[in-house]
Every structure is written in structure tokens, then in C-alpha cells.
Amino acid sequence: MTQFDVATAAVEAALAAGARYADARVMHRRSESMTARNGEIEELSQDEDAGVGVRALVGSSWGFFAVPDLGRDAARRAGERATAIARASATVPGPALDLVDVEARVDSWASACEVDPLGVALSVKGDLLTGATAEAHKAGADIAEGLYQVWDTRKWFVSSQGHRIDQHIRESGAGISATVIGDGETQRRSYPSYRGQYGTRGWELVDELDLSAHAARIAEEARALLSAPQCPAGETTLILGSEQMALQIHESVGHAIELDRILGWEAAFAGTSWLDLAKLNQLRYGSELMNITIDPTIPGALGSFGYDDEGTPATQRFAVRDGIWVGTLAGRDSAAVAGLDYAGSVRADGWARLPMVRMTNVGLLPGPHTLEEMIAATDDGVLMDLNRSWSIDDKRLNFQFGCEIGWEIKNGKLGRMLRNPTYTGIGPRFWGSMDMLSSEIVSWGTPNCGKGQPGQIGHTGHPAAAARFQNVRVGVRG
Amino acid sequence: MSVAATETDLAQRVLELVGAGIEAEVTVERHALSLTRFANSYIHQNVADETTSVRLRLHADGRTATTSTTVLDGLDDLVRRTVDAMRLAPADPTWPGLAPPAPLTSTGNLDEETAAASPDERAARVRAFVDQARGLDAAGYCRTSTTRVVYANSAGQHLSAARTSAAMDGIVRTPTSDGLARLAAVRLADIDGAVLGARAAAKARAGADPVELPPGRYEVVLEPAAVADVLQFLAMYGFNARMVLDRQSFLQVGEAQFDPAVTLVEDASQPDATAIPFDVEGTPRKRVVLVDGGLSAAVVHDRRTAARAGGGAESTGHAIPGGASFGAIASSLRLLPAEGPAPVEVDGPAADSSVLALVAGVERGLLVTDNHYTRVLDPRTLVVTGLTRNGVWLIEDGVITTPVRNFRFTQSYAQALGPGAVLGVGTRAVEQPGPWAESGFVAPALRLASWNYTGGASG
Numbered sequence: 060m061t062q063f064d065v066a067t068a069a070v071e072a073a074l075a076a077g078a079r080y081a082d083a084r085v086m087h088r089r090s091e092s093m094t095a096r097n098g099e100i101e102e103l104s105q106d107e108d109a110g111v112g113v114r115a116l117v118g119s120s121w122g123f124f125a126v127p128d129l130g131r132d133a134a135r136r137a138g139e140r141a142t143a144i145a146r147a148s149a150t151v152p153g154p155a156l157d158l159v160d161v162e163a164r165v166d167s168w169a170s171a172c173e174v175d176p177l178g179v180a181l182s183v184k185g186d187l188l189t190g191a192t193a194e195a196h197k198a199g200a201d202i203a204e205g206l207y208q209v210w211d212t213r214k215w216f217v218s219s220q221g222h223r224i225d226q227h228i229r230e231s232g233a234g235i236s237a238t239v240i241g242d243g244e245t246q247r248r249s250y251p252s253y254r255g256q257y258g259t260r261g262w263e264l265v266d267e268l269d270l271s272a273h274a275a276r277i278a279e280e281a282r283a284l285l286s287a288p289q290c291p292a293g294e295t296t297l298i299l300g301s302e303q304m305a306l307q308i309h310e311s312v313g314h315a316i317e318l319d320r321i322l323g324w325e326a327a328f329a330g331t332s333w334l335d336l337a338k339l340n341q342l343r344y345g346s347e348l349m350n351i352t353i354d355p356t357i358p359g360a361l362g363s364f365g366y367d368d369e370g371t372p373a374t375q376r377f378a379v380r381d382g383i384w385v386g387t388l389a390g391r392d393s394a395a396v397a398g399l400d401y402a403g404s405v406r407a408d409g410w411a412r413l414p415m416v417r418m419t420n421v422g423l424l425p426g427p428h429t430l431e432e433m434i435a436a437t438d439d440g441v442l443m444d445l446n447r448s449w450s451i452d453d454k455r456l457n458f459q460f461g462c463e464i465g466w467e468i469k470n471g472k473l474g475r476m477l478r479n480p481t482y483t484g485i486g487p488r489f490w491g492s493m494d495m496l497s498s499e500i501v502s503w504g505t506p507n508c509g510k511g512q513p514g515q516i517g518h519t520g521h522p523a524a525a526a527r528f529q530n531v532r533v534g535v536r537g
Numbered sequence: 538m539s540v541a542a543t544e545t546d547l548a549q550r551v552l553e554l555v556g557a558g559i560e561a562e563v564t565v566e567r568h569a570l571s572l573t574r575f576a577n578s579y580i581h582q583n584v585a586d587e588t589t590s591v592r593l594r595l596h597a598d599g600r601t602a603t604t605s606t607t608v609l610d611g612l613d614d615l616v617r618r619t620v621d622a623m624r625l626a627p628a629d630p631t632w633p634g635l636a637p638p639a640p641l642t643s644t645g646n647l648d649e650e651t652a653a654a655s656p657d658e659r660a661a662r663v664r665a666f667v668d669q670a671r672g673l674d675a676a677g678y679c680r681t682s683t684t685r686v687v688y689a690n691s692a693g694q695h696l697s698a699a700r701t702s703a704a705m706d707g708i709v710r711t712p713t714s715d716g717l718a719r720l721a722a723v724r725l726a727d728i729d730g731a732v733l734g735a736r737a738a739a740k741a742r743a744g745a746d747p748v749e750l751p752p753g754r755y756e757v758v759l760e761p762a763a764v765a766d767v768l769q770f771l772a773m774y775g776f777n778a779r780m781v782l783d784r785q786s787f788l789q790v791g792e793a794q795f796d797p798a799v800t801l802v803e804d805a806s807q808p809d810a811t812a813i814p815f816d817v818e819g820t821p822r823k824r825v826v827l828v829d830g831g832l833s834a835a836v837v838h839d840r841r842t843a844a845r846a847g848g849g850a851e852s853t854g855h856a857i858p859g860g861a862s863f864g865a866i867a868s869s870l871r872l873l874p875a876e877g878p879a880p881v882e883v884d885g886p887a888a889d890s891s892v893l894a895l896v897a898g899v900e901r902g903l904l905v906t907d908n909h910y911t912r913v914l915d916p917r918t919l920v921v922t923g924l925t926r927n928g929v930w931l932i933e934d935g936v937i938t939t940p941v942r943n944f945r946f947t948q949s950y951a952q953a954l955g956p957g958a959v960l961g962v963g964t965r966a967v968e969q970p971g972p973w974a975e976s977g978f979v980a981p982a983l984r985l986a987s988w989n990y991t992g993g994a995s996g
Contacts, residue, residue, distance in 0.1 A: 094861065096862070099630055101631075102601075103626045104605075104859070106605045107605070110607060127588050127589065140585065143656065144584070145583065147659070148660065151663050202783055240784045240917070243918065244915050244918055245916060322577075323674070324581055326676040327677040327678070328972075413584050447914070450910045450923050452909065452994075453909055459922050481922075512678050513572055513680075537949050537991075
């Protein structure tokens with residue numbers, strides 16, 4: 060019995076039980092992670108899970124049920140349970156529900172992978188992390204930590220409309236950090252970011268990071284931060300590096316354009332959105348330099364795939380064009396409710412979870428400047444990079460972010476290092492003040508995006524580049 | 538064959554497959570989760586899953602590997618892969634050894650009716666909640682879950698336990714306000730959708746058309762939902778032995794770092810606790826008084842942090858999956874309420890009469906229902922930024938007068954509860970469902986002298 064047979068049995072059982080639409084995903088995932096600290100391995104973990112999740116639509120009401128048993132009988136029972144749950148949903152029903160049309164394809168897709176991440180010897184991986192963290196520890200870090208994570212996911216999707224799609228996605232990532240303990244506070248520097256850089260690639264991504272080459276530098280910078288002056292408080296010109304820009308995009312654009320939030324489906328937990336569908340294609344989100352796409356087709360980026368978990372093929376789409384809000388992250392049902400004609404951004408973090416609207420790769424198109432040009436064009440300001448803390452309100456408007464490191468900018472030149480840099484703002488006002496944008500795009504991967512109840516962890520990508528903003532409040536402290 | 542016997546059989550089979558000469562521990566967990574979610578006053582997501590997983594940790598010749606699987610017909614392969622990984626893994630010099638045999642004082646709080654709850658029972662509570670909104674939009678969830686766990690290791694430790702958890706968490710919305718009610722319990726029968734819906738609706742209506750106040754320091758009354766957020770950060774960054782050993786925690790055992798009104802106890806043995814009464818290393822959870830009348834008294838340990846601490850320290854039973862990198866976390870933290878009459882429901886935005894009693898002592902301050910999106914700026918100072926949510930009101934001369942728009946705060950949670958900072962403690966402590974974990978913390982309302990609001994809703 061193939062995985063497609065299992066998914067088909069689940070779908071057929073859901074339909075036989077009374078569903079008017081059903082789909083099922085069989086998934087098998089192997090993952091591995093290792094952590095190291097001060098030159099010693101802390102933990103090696105290898106995990107495997109497999110199962111089938113079934114979604115059934117009865118009237119306007121959904122039900123979902125999942126089991127790890129991939130036998131035909133278990134799959135059929137799962138389809139029946141999903142339909143029974145949908146009937147219970149129908150006791151508190153919503154308005155009539157349609158699904159936007161998606162061509163029912165039969166296809167296979169796989170992410171590119173040069174070096175199988177699960178095929179690399181554990182000793183090689185361990186040496187990488189122990190070597191880099193030992194070097195950072197030796198260079199002055201009280202706590203030097205290293206981490207890699209890899210995932211190998213296969214999924215088989217079948218719908219009652221004829222979809223039959225299998226995908227094989229491999230993801231890899233790694234990073235190191237150096238923490239120093241001062242008198243009453245801690246400072247941290249990381250490379251290439253706190254949890255590292257991630258993509259839909261093989262171990263070659265980790266090799267290219269060259270972690271050890273950066274270990275001593277981050278330790279020395281963390282130590283230097285302890286005696287650096289505090290980031291001054293006030294309004295100033297702010298330049299953000301590309302890693303912090305990725306976080307800025309994720310929190311204040313990516314989540315805001317999720318259609319389920321806009322429709323109120325996440326109101327009680329993650330929240331809603333300040334965006335009003337009546338203003339789509341008219342609302343100014345930011346300056347004319349702001350062009351943001353939803354693009355799961357970017358090779359190697361963490362939010363890339365061939366098809367989303369509703370069988371919609373990956374397609375590039377604008378979310379913000381020349382500063383105007385023009386697109387959303389949508390699913391087949393939410394798009395129909397909103398009167399939109401596209402879906403393609405629905406995923407689940409495993410077979411046991413309901414597919415929901417998630418970011419794919421949401422990021423900036425390149426601007427006309429370089430970071431050096433931005434600094435040279437700034438008389439008085441602050442440069443910040445690498446995220447340390449993040450918080451934003453339930454409408455995705457009011458944010459406050461902290462970075463690992465800052466530098467003052469005076470008369471077009473970088474000056475002193477600054478510790479505890481923070482900045483705060485209101486989304487459209489902040490994006491509206493962006494007056495310079497670098498052409499140097501990096502597709503940052505975020506492997507820890509939490510959303511939904513039960514909670515799901517999403518993997519998202521964010522093409523980002525350094526950018527400059529005017530009149531930003533910085534230096535907020537407790 | 539009983540369900541428990543099946544899990545025990547799986548665990549014993551895995552141990553036999555590992556064989557002699559290797560330290561081995563195996564955990565078999567059967568977890569059933571059902572969650573009915575509603576928004577715009579209808580059920581829009583309704584999910585359930587039943588998963589059995591096996592987790593195996595092996596150690597030999599100074600090397601350790603941990604694996605897990607849900608593929609139960611491949612246990613031979615699981616053991617072979619784990620042994621291979623262990624042989625190839627880098628050295629693990631801080632291996633603390635397996636948990637020795639030790640009995641449980643509790644086998645967990647399981648309610649069979651909750652374990653068997655149907656989708657219709659959850660939907661009925663949603664219907665009751667929505668009906669109490671009386672035309673306003675309602676959103677939230679009703680959840681039931683059941684966990685049965687067997688732990689066995691090659692050192693002779695064998696434990697089994699089961700627990701249920703039920704929770705409802707919802708808001709009622711006006712165009713300008715949200716009102717919240719949330720509650721967790723062992724038994725679904727203790728979750729009344731109508732009571733919670735009525736409370737959320739009362740808050741939403743009382744919060745409509747809020748005014749914006751200037752940021753600054755305000756005296757506050759935090760309701761249990763907001764206090765539970767404070768407890769969560771204390772658990773992660775304060776009483777976590779690893780953070781203390783790394784000098785990343787503010788905590789100094791033996792010093793009076795909290796107000797005398799604060800007594801914090803970690804206790805999974807209480808009849809209302811929803812946590813499994815042992816940890817992932819097979820150590821029974823101990824009752825630990827973390828703060829005793831304002832005095833920092835103890836931290837929670839796993840086996841690695843206890844070994845590192847030395848001086849006779851023992852695991853308190855608070856290891857978590859992946860804890861080698863993060864440390865030990867309290868699972869059933871409770872801030873003890875003040876003694877006083879049992880609270881009753883009240884009209885208006887306050888959660889109950891206990892909250893109103895705290896409000897009565899405030900000359901000018903804020904009543905805060907909930908905190909949102911809280912993140913730590915520096916673990917050592919425990920400075921946290923976040924926002925208020927789901928209802929804030931101005932208190933003047935002991936009376937709730939005006940709904941207020943949300944604030945952003947940047948506040949040291951340690952200082953907020955410091956000596957002289959706690960002006961009152963509520964008389965009812967209830968479990969608040971956690972935002973991610975299924976076990977929440979038990980918290981009463983608190984009246985605090987100062988909270989640092991650093992920004993208003995408009996920036």
C-alpha cells in the first residue's frame with residue numbers, strides 16, 4: 060500500500076461519511092539537531108514521525124483528524140472521524156463557504172540539495188560545533204553556543220478534486236552565539252543570526268557559513284559591548300542591517316498580510332491585522348522604495364516549495380508594490396470569503412496539524428543603494444543589526460525590537476559601538492519613512508514562527524537588505 | 538490488554554532490544570488532543586489527533602544520543618539507529634547518569650469523562666460562550682487533552698502516569714474593545730462556557746471606546762491572566778537552575794528579593810495540577826518552595842544542573858525535552874493567594890470580587906486584564922517588553938472609571954515583585970492555560986506599586 064493509497068483511503072472515507080470535500084496528507088519526516096557549548100556537545104537528537112491528517116468539509120464547517128497509523132483501516136477511520144468532527148462544527152455554523160478554484164494536478168517536486176544533510180557524519184558535524192564554540196569561548200565568551208538543525212520531509216497530498224502531489228523537501232541551518240556576563244546584565248553576539256541561517260538546501264548551506272571563521276569576532280564584540288555606551292534615547296535616523304530587516308518584514312508585514320488574521324480567524328490568540336480588505340490596492344503601506352513579494356519559488360529559501368498543503372502551485376505575487384498594499388497570504392477558503400481569486404500560502408507543520416495560512420518567502424525586492432552609501436549619507440544616526448528581542452501588538456502595528464549591537468553614525472561615518480539598542484514604531488509610519496534601501500539582498504530563514512491553536516512552528520523565508528528610516532524612536536529601556 | 542499495559546510493553550520491548558552494557562531510558566507517550574476553535578462567533582477550525590511516540594536516550598562509553606519516533610512498527614530500527622548515533626556522537630562529558638528508582642507520590646490527575654469528551658461537548662461550550670456575547674463577535678477555543686506516559690530505564694526506574702486537561706479561552710469583541718475570559722482545569726465539567734462568555738462580554742462592553750493615556754509609571758492591578766505571564770518568565774529565566782549557574786538569572790537564593798506577600802510554590806502533586814508528575818528523565822516532580830514570604834528559597838533542577846551545582850543538589854524532577862541546552866523549567870508554578878472570603882462574580886470589567894477588593898485600594902492606577910507578546914530584553918535583569926491586551930481601565934479613588942487604550946511596557950518583572958512593590962494579592966488563584974504548553978500556571982490577581990508603560994497605542 061503506497062502513501063497515496065493511504066491518503067486516498069482517508070479521502071474516500073470522509074466523502075462516504077458525508078463530506079462534500081476532503082483532502083489528506085501523508086507525511087514522513089526525519090530531523091536531526093545538535094547543540095554544543097564551550098567546546099563540548101550538549102545534545103544530539105534524531106527524530107522521526109509519520110502519519111496522515113485528513114480535512115473534511117461538511118456544509119460550511121471543517122473537521123480535521125490525524126493518526127500516526129498508516130494502515131488502510133486507520134486511514135479510513137481518520138476520514139470518518141474528520142467528517143464527524145465537521146458535523147460537530149456545524150452546530151455552531153458560519154456563513155456559506157466555497158474554495159477558490161485550483162487546478163487539480165498530478166505532480167512531484169523536490170527541493171535542490173547538493174549534500175544530503177542526514178548523510179554527513181555526526182563526527183564531522185560535532186567537530187564543526189565543538190570547534191567553533193571552543194574558539195569563541197577561548198576568545199572571551201562566557202557561554203559559547205552552537206546549533207545545527209536539519210529536516211528531511213516527504214509528503215503525499217490527495218484531494219477529492221483530483222490532486223495527487225508528492226514533495227520532498229530538505230532543510231538545513233546552523234549558527235553560533237557568544238554570551239558574556241557582566242555586572243548585572245548580559246550581552247550577546249551571534250553569527251550569522253541568533254538561531255543561525257536556514258534554507259531549503261542541503262549541508263552545503265552550513266559549510267558555506269564557515270562558522271569557525273566568525274567565532275572569535277563575535278566573542279570579542281560581545282565582550283566589548285559590556286563596556287560600550289548605552290544606545291541613546293530619542294528620535295534619530297536609523298539604519299537596519301539585513302538580518303534585523305528580515306525580522307522587521309516578518310513581524311510588521313508578513314503577519315499583517317495573513318488573510319486569516321485580516322478576517323478575524325486568529326483574533327483570540329495571534330490577533331488580527333490593521334489592514335482592511337476594503338483598502339486593498341489603495342492603502343499606502345510604506346514609501347515607494349517598498350516592494351515586497353510573496354514568493355515560494357526562490358531556490359533555496361526556507362519558505363520555498365512546489366505546492367502548498369492545499370495543492371496550489373507555488374507562484375510569485377506582490378504583497379506591496381511601490382509602497383501600496385496589493386496582496387495577501389491566502390488559502391482556498393479564506394480567499395473565497397475575501398473575494399480574492401488566489402490561494403497558495405497554506406501549510407501545516409506536520410501531519411498532525413491543520414494546514415493554515417502561513418508565510419512562504421515574504422521579502423523585499425532590492426533597492427538602489429548600498430549600506431556604505433547609507434552610512435555616508437547620514438549625518439547623525441544609529442546602525443543596528445541582529446535581532447535580540449521582538450514584540451508587536453495584536454494588530455501588527457505597534458512594535459518594539461531590540462538588537463544585539465548598534466553603532467553611532469556621525470557625519471557619514473560609523474562611530475562608537477552601542478549596547479542595548481532598541482527601537483519602536485508604528486508599522487506604516489515606519490515603513491513610510493524608509494528613504495534608502497540596499498540592493499544587497501539576503502534570503503534569511505526563520506525556522507521558529509509560532510502560530511495557531513494547537514500551536515504550530517512554521518519555516519519562513521525573508522529576502523531582506525539594509526535600509527534607512529527617518530525619525531525613529533530609539534533607546535527604549537525599562 | 539489495558540492501554541497502560543500496552544505502553545509498558547512497548548517500553549520494556551525497547552529496553553530489551555537495547556540490551557546490556559548501555560545505559561538506556563525509554564518514554565512511551567500516548568497523547569490525544571482535541572481543540573475546537575471559534576472566530577466571528579462560529580466554529581472555523583475543529584481538530585483532533587491521537588499520537589503515540591517513543592523516545593529513547595542511550596549512553597555508553599561517554600557518548601549520548603536521543604531519538605524519537607511515531608513509527609511503532611519500526612522499533613528495531615529505532616534502537617539500531619540510536620545505537621549507531623551514540624557510537625558516532627561526540628563525547629558527552631557532563632552525562633549525569635540515569636534516574637535511580639524512586640516512587641511517585643501521585644500518578645497524575647485523570648478524569649475519564651474528560652478523556653472521552655466528544656466534539657459535541659466542546660461545541661456545546663462554544664455555543665454557550667457565543668450566546669453570552671449577545672450579538673457581539675466571539676472568538677477562542679475549547680480544548681481537551683489526555684496524556685498517558687510510561688517511563689522505564691536500565692537502572693530500574695519504572696513510572697507511569699496519566700493526566701487530563703481541559704481549557705477554554707475566549708474573547709468577546711466590540712468594534713473598539715476585546716474582553717477576555719480563560720480557565721484551565723483537570724475536568725471539562727469544570728469549564729462553563731456560559732460563565733466565561735458572560736465575563737468576556739462584560740469586559741468587552743465595559744472596554745468600548747477607550748481613551749489614550751500618556752505613557753509613564755502607573756500603579757496597577759494585574760488580573761490572573763497577566764500575572765500568569767509574569768510567572769512564565771520567572772520560571773524560564775529566574776528559577777531555572779541552569780540560568781542561575783550561568784549567572785544569567787537575577788535570582789540569588791537566600792536573599793529577600795521579593796515582596797513579603799509573595800510565596801511561590803512549584804507543586805505538581807496538587808489535585809488540580811494538570812502536569813504529568815514526573816519529568817522526561819524519570820525523576821518524580823518534587824514540591825519546591827521557590828519563594829517563601831519574599832525570600833528566594835530554591836531553584837528547580839534537572840539531573841545535569843544538579844550534578845553541575847554539586848553540594849548535594851538533586852534533580853527536582855523538572856527536566857524538559859531539549860533541556861540540556863535550556864535547563865529545568867517549573868511545570869506547575871503557583872503564586873499563593875491571600876487568605877480571604879471566596880470571591881464571587883461581579884458586574885463590570887473586574888474578573889471577580891477579589892479583583893474589585895484590590896482595585897478599591899488604588900488611588901490612581903490601571904486595571905490590566907492580560908499581557909501580550911512579551912519578550913525578554915535581557916534575562917539577567919528580566920526586563921520584558923510587551924503590550925496590554927483584552928481590557929485596560931483607569932482606576933480613580935478606588936473605582937474603575939474609564940476604559941483605556943493599550944499600552945506598550947518595558948518592565949523588569951523581578952523589580953515589579955520586589956520588596957515593597959506588592960500592595961495586595963487576590964484571594965482566588967486559578968489555572969491559566971498556557972499560550973503554548975497544555976499545563977498552565979496558577980495565579981491570583983496582584984496589586985503592584987509600579988509598572989513602566991513606555992508607549993501608547995499610537996506610538
